Amino acid sequence: MKMIRPGKMIRQVLSSLIKKPNTIKYPYVKFEMPATFRGKIKFYPEKCIGCKLCMRDCPSGAITITKVGDKKFDCEIRLDKCIYCAQCVDSCLKKALESTNEFELAQLDRKKLKETYHAQSEDGIKKET
Numbered sequence: 001m002k003m004i005r006p007g008k009m010i011r012q013v014l015s016s017l018i019k020k021p022n023t024i025k026y027p028y029v030k031f032e033m034p035a036t037f038r039g040k041i042k043f044y045p046e047k048c049i050g051c052k053l054c055m056r057d058c059p060s061g062a063i064t065i066t067k068v069g070d071k072k073f074d075c076e077i078r079l080d081k082c083i084y085c086a087q088c089v090d091s092c093l094k095k096a097l098e099s100t101n102e103f104e105l106a107q108l109d110r111k112k113l114k115e116t117y118h119a120q121s122e123d124g125i126k127k128e129t
């Protein structure tokens, strides 16, 4: 192993004392995730045609589309099964699914990690846990 000379080491220590840290004080300081971040999946029921390509391609069986009426579909997403790969977003030809930049999803109660988007709700994107 190569030894670092004491002089060089002291210079490194001194420079790190005046440099700004590369880390942030999360969670006190919020971090803006990049636009390409693959976070929680959001469903737009008004765009869904019920083809179920998302279900077929999901590697972890985390998404379920259920027909609830004429051209109406509910979507259940299991956040505890989802691996946030965004394959369902890529597979959906109607852009009914979207990756958001939401990542703070930890829960003590596993039941709260199930989200259902209902087609018939007033705003079309009502969620229930």
Ligand code: SF4
Pocket: 047, 048, 049, 050, 051, 052, 053, 054, 055, 065, 091, 092, 093, 094, 095, 096, 097
């Ligand atoms: S792939 Fe898109 S349109 Fe097809 S069922 Fe899934 S969300 Fe609906």
Ligand code: SF4
Pocket: 041, 057, 058, 059, 060, 061, 062, 063, 077, 081, 082, 083, 084, 085, 086, 087, 088, 089
């Ligand atoms: S992000 Fe990946 S794991 Fe999660 S529901 Fe979509 S396809 Fe399934």
